[in-house]
Amino acid sequence: MPMLNFRVASPAxxxxxxxxxxxxxxNEEAGHIAIxxxxxxxxxxxxxxxxxxxxxxxxxxxxxxxxxxxxRGTIGGSLAHLDPSAELPAVAVxxxxxxxxxxxxxxxxxxxxxxAKGPLxxxxxxxxxxxxxxxxxxxxxxxxxxxxxxxxxxxxAVASAATLILISNGRVENISLTLGGVGPVxxxxxxxxxxxxxxxxxxxxxxxxxxxxxxxxxxxxPLYPAWYRQKLAVTLTRRALEKALPR
Amino acid sequence: xxxxxxxxxRHERTVESRISLADFLRHDLGLxxxxxxxxxxxxxxxxxxxxxxxxxxCLMLAVQSDGQDVSTVEGLASDGALNALQQSxxxxxGLQCGFCTPGVLMxxxxxxxxxxxxxxxxxxxxxxxxxxxxxxxHNIVVAAMDAAERLRGK
Numbered sequence: 270m271p272m273l274n275f276r277v278a279s280p281a282x283x284x285x286x287x288x289x290x291x292x293x294x295x296n297e298e299a300g301h302i303a304i305x306x307x308x309x310x311x312x313x314x315x316x317x318x319x320x321x322x323x324x325x326x327x328x329x330x331x332x333x334x335x336x337x338x339x340x341r342g343t344i345g346g347s348l349a350h351l352d353p354s355a356e357l358p359a360v361a362v363x364x365x366x367x368x369x370x371x372x373x374x375x376x377x378x379x380x381x382x383x384x385a386k387g388p389l390x391x392x393x394x395x396x397x398x399x400x401x402x403x404x405x406x407x408x409x410x411x412x413x414x415x416x417x418x419x420x421x422x423x424x425x426a427v428a429s430a431a432t433l434i435l436i437s438n439g440r441v442e443n444i445s446l447t448l449g450g451v452g453p454v455x456x457x458x459x460x461x462x463x464x465x466x467x468x469x470x471x472x473x474x475x476x477x478x479x480x481x482x483x484x485x486x487x488x489x490x491p492l493y494p495a496w497y498r499q500k501l502a503v504t505l506t507r508r509a510l511e512k513a514l515p516r
Numbered sequence: 517x518x519x520x521x522x523x524x525x526r527h528e529r530t531v532e533s534r535i536s537l538a539d540f541l542r543h544d545l546g547l548x549x550x551x552x553x554x555x556x557x558x559x560x561x562x563x564x565x566x567x568x569x570x571x572x573x574c575l576m577l578a579v580q581s582d583g584q585d586v587s588t589v590e591g592l593a594s595d596g597a598l599n600a601l602q603q604s605x606x607x608x609x610g611l612q613c614g615f616c617t618p619g620v621l622m623x624x625x626x627x628x629x630x631x632x633x634x635x636x637x638x639x640x641x642x643x644x645x646x647x648x649x650x651x652x653x654h655n656i657v658v659a660a661m662d663a664a665e666r667l668r669g670k
Contacts, residue, residue, distance in 0.1 A: 271556035335645025
């Protein structure tokens, strides 16, 4: 709607999915949590199932807009819009969520890595819509953190970092580290993950991993030059990792 | 044909599909208490309740409210008497120019219905979706806390 109000988009037809009740649900299924595309952000925020099984999503969704916009904003809408700095696409990248899409001929399933093509650009064709997102929960007791830098609470973030971390016997068994708002789409920082995987997550190693983000190719705009986003990437990565470790 | 209940009163109108709910309320129904500031969801002035939940009236088309219950600031007072929330704003000087106030009141109506004893932090979090250019946030928070206390005492 803001894009219509700004006359940035002037589509000939608008199809309203708001009343398609069958697209709004949060279900636990074998191996994943299924969230319908038209599930309101506010319903995800208050879901016990999400809080218990997808705590990273629960933390991130509180940073999406404000309660007045979360009441109507949907998870599928955020994914289809794909703002580079939006929280929900970053979470979807962190989990490498599966995106179920369909048109009148049938459906297909896309990994988030293949779905996100560029700023405001997805792999959806003009006759397809998102029906469901599937998140594979990490095992119980995993660490998680979503941190972002925005000038005011609820504003679009300049950059964000999302992390999932699983520690076993003092070592990092599995890790996912994603940066939002830095590149054209949210990016997994595999080099940083590699430094920590199978290693003891000491503060020195976290700092080393965070420094991997100093030279990422970063977006720039008149307010925030690329070097500023690179500095944010390092700081937010360090903060996210430190916060995600079991306290 | 749009059929919508606003503040308990049912209206049936033919509207253009491009008209926002905010413009419909103001121009078609003459309910000018709902204000329009930024028209892209940031400022919060146009906040109303749709089906009991806050929504930006500038981010909805009027046709999307078909069959729904909409509440606006005009529905808060009854027979010319301010309700408890409005009275708290009056008593605690919770407004200066008043432009943002209708939206603020609708958000606090939702918050206080969900949570009768909000903390100051929860009030501030709910209010983060509103811009007040008189920088009157402090007294808005004071008024909200005062209203919560009044409503609990009822």
